[in-house]
Amino acid sequence: MSGDFKRVAVIGGTGKEGSGLAMRWARAGYEVIIGSRSAEKGARVAAELNERAGVSTIRGTDNASAAREGEVVVLTVPYSAHKATLAQIKDEVQGKVLVDVTVPLKPPNVTVVYIPEGGSATQEAQDFLGDGVKVVAAFQNISAAHLKDPEHAIDCDVLVCGDDKAAKQVAITLANAAGMRGIDAGPLANAVVVEGLTPVLIGINKRYKARGAGIRITGIEEE
């Protein structure tokens, strides 16, 4: 189940986080379709990413078309665009796994944990999309500063939360493909903590003059 997909849609794939993940997945052998609000911009950025990543398997189009083409759909948009983007792709993601990378932030206080009304961005996505979509939370804590160079080794784990084990395995497979370790961090109810780690890490970056603070889970390495 987890390995048998090859087309990954990255909604909001023209952004820093999305384009970094898109390049890594393309280099790992996936077909990647990046979605943008404008199909023209999607296509233009896809061409740039192909060049930067040394591949030719990234295409770009509008968000709804990308979601339709993807077997797995990854959502990487600012929280302010979360609901509107979910509305654009709702019909196209039915029956699929949606990996939500969205971090709820309340600018300008982006170093303070903000818990949205629905409990977490991922929970809001699950509630909005309905039971036909398997929503998992992942990749929130990976600094875009690390992703932009597709050869850069990333010293950060990917915590994956969701209520469907096979869907979580899809996200873990994608984490591994992007050169990171994916870790099952429990049910969707735990997404509030994984999302909330991002403002904590942004604050640590500021206070410790770092650019790419991340987290590692210790104590589970095989002997």
Place this chain on the structure above:
Amino acid sequence: MSGDFKRVAVIGGTGKEGSGLAMRWARAGYEVIIGSRSAEKGARVAAELNERAGVSTIRGTDNASAAREGEVVVLTVPYSAHKATLAQIKDEVQGKVLVDVTVPLKPPNVTVVYIPEGGSATQEAQDFLGDGVKVVAAFQNISAAHLKDPEHAIDCDVLVCGDDKAAKQVAITLANAAGMRGIDAGPLANAVVVEGLTPVLIGINKRYKARGAGIRITGIEEE
């Protein structure tokens, strides 16, 4: 400010987490007073801890007396005893730093993040104790399995949240004294994430058959 204290009270210091921290701080040169619901039990466990840690600087008494004697007060009780214990020590901690180690858990689902009504255990402590007490969150993510042997090296960072910088420095000093790295993780509002990491780690322990999963912040090491 941060270094000039030598008497640390550990409320709930007969428990696994509290006694492990007490031994480490005693070995680092602090006078430690552990508090228990019963002064007799406190004294008995203190004698045991002195023997295990090879020191003679741990004393034990009831919670209120321990809080009165401590220059800094560390609270390590199960969440079910949090409010009642705070009531016991409220008068004794006025004007002091209280380091709250409490993790909100809702048994039997101890692998699911539980956010208490007051936002976090630490926020509830701050609201209950009032502005005369500087409450900081710390040490929630350190597995008691690591603490029980005072010579065991702990591969886990201590995230410290609070609204007072000097009070956070006290907790960072105590983390360092116990052989760990303390990291300023932002305001008290961020404690919800630090506390919530503990049920996430308990779940990771179960799923990955580990005993002491922890976290490390990456990317902030000096060059």
